[in-house]
Amino acid sequence: MTVEKELKRIAKLDRYVRPEKITGAIKLDSNENFALDGEFVLQVVTEAAKRVDLREYPIDELDGLYEQLARYTGINEKYIGAGSGSDQIIELLLTTLVAGNKKKNKGSRSRATVFVPTFSYFVNRCELHGMRVDRVPLDKNFELDIDRFARSARRSDLVYLCSPNNPTGGQVPRKDAVELLDRLDDSSLVLVDEAYADFSSYSLAREATRRDNVIVLRTLSKAFGLAGARVGYMIAGEKTAGVFRSTIQSPYPVSTLSLTIATGVLERADFVKKTIEGVKGERKRVFERLAEIKGIRVFRSDANFLFVETGKSYSAIARALEKEGIVVKLLGNVSGHAGCMRVTIGTQEMNDRFLKCVEEGATS
Ligand SMILES: Cc1ncc(COP(=O)(O)O)c(C=O)c1O
Structure with missing residues (x-):
């Protein structure tokens, strides 16, 4: 083209x-x-600003963030990867693991399944990368029909589960979500977007650590009040998180200042x-x-x-x-x-x- x-x-x-x-x-x-x-956030920012030297690249600040994320989530840091907002992590995963990867539908575009309505940014990015997006409607109460979703998901290279969902707010019941993961084999990458999980009753993070094809996306933009700092993270199997950290993610994805602020807020979780x-x-x-x-x-x-x-x-x-x-x-x-x-x-x-x-x- x-x-x-x-x-x-x-x-x-x-x-x-x-x-x-x-x-x-x-x-x-x-x-x-x-x-x-706002005063709480300002205090953390002021302390961070005094500590950092922005003439240097961030070398070990990322380790400090991983340590605090592990403490907050209760998940070992070897399962965690960070990025410049979950938006950036989504983008990296799409471009490296999915777009152009025609494993399921030879000769055609790679395919994603989402339910709708959902986070439109995600759908936009899939389309930007030339993917075909199959949309499964939620029912009139915005609940998910798992059978219908799983049928489409099994034909897809990528499955997106925004839970709690933006814009409708509901979280897919835990039992249904785990059943869905069990029904999909590891040829589909499943992204569980948990940007709002801090306000909900459960997380699929631990499920993700046990599977190579499931990635849970989290962020400090919402509950942690740091939308402007642009810090997101993912939780995945050890192999997936390891390759993400070593090779997929760029060497300095988050500024020293944002890393120090994020670590400071997490210390006061x-x-x-x-x-x-x-x-x-x-x-x-x-x-x-x-x-x-x-x-x-x-x-x-x-x-x-x-x-x-x-x-x-x-x-x-x-x-x-x-x-x-x-x-x-x-x-x-x-x-x-x-x-x-x-x-x-x-x-x-x-x-x-x-x-x-x-x-x-x-x-x-
Ligand atoms: C479902 C969902 N995922 C991801 C994001 C983006 O989060 P971040 O600020 O970490 O890029 C948002 C922001 O509105 C969101 O609603």
């Missing part, structure tokens, strides 16, 4: 568009963690865990309040956000939010559900202001 033709193909693809920055707005659109005290519990409490409270509002449907969530179907009140609620200076992810119609929005759980005050707008919009 000529460069011109390839550029034309790429230019037509869906892509992730960064949200607009609205100064002074309450940001409930990107599932960051504003419930984590107990503090972060308290805010996670607070977010979970607020998630329950906001869920219950929304469920009481006529015409509003809210879906069970195991993450730090809620998926809300607002139907006919969509425009009125969106207007009320704009007036109040609150930004949420406006999704419109999603899989037959009308007027959907995804809202991050913030501080109690932010959440109350959000609820007030929904109540106002739904009754206008």
Whole structure:
């Protein structure tokens, strides 16, 4: 293919568009963690800034991060690999282990199975790399039909399981997820995206350490409040994690400053865990309040956000939010559900202001 033709193909693809920055707005659109005290993060950043010498390449800071990740997850560091956000890890895994690898479907494009709706960035990246993406719809309650998914997954080179799922919030029940892993042989690479697992009730991390074809993706962007530092990690079998660390990952994927900050926050994981519990409490409270509002449907969530179907009140609620200076992810119609929005759980005050707008919009 000529460069011109390839550029034309790429230019037509869906892509992730960064949200607009609205100064002074309450940001409930990107599932960051504003419930984590900004002063706490600033203190860790200030300490890190005093310790690092940015004239040097990061040599052993990555080891410090691995040590703290092992402590937090309870998984030995030989199963862990880190990167510049889980986005970068996804990209590396796609380009090295999947795209162009035609093992299952000789002569055709490599194939991925995802359920939909899901994290659109992932689907965009598969398509960028010329992969065919098979989409299995979730049911009307956004639950996964494991049989249907497994049938498609078995024909695929890559299987993506976003759990808890973005944007719908639910985690695939543990029993179903493990059954799915058992039903797939090691010719399919399974990526379990657990960006929100810190807010949920279980993780498949330990399952991944026992299998060479399963990789769990985690991040410090959400629960740990470090979206701007760009630190993600993966947990996989020893062989997979080893090759990732030695050869797939570039030598210096994360800056010394980000590594030192990430290590500092993980050292204080107990503090972060308290805010996670607070977010979970607020998630329950906001869920219950929304469920009481006529015409509003809210879906069970195991993450730090809620998926809300607002139907006919969509425009009125969106207007009320704009007036109040609150930004949420406006999704419109999603899989037959009308007027959907995804809202991050913030501080109690932010959440109350959000609820007030929904109540106002739904009754206008
Ligand atoms: C499901 C999911 N995976 C991965 C990411 C990206 O995380 P990171 O900031 O580590 O690149 C996000 C961010 O929104 C996400 O929702």
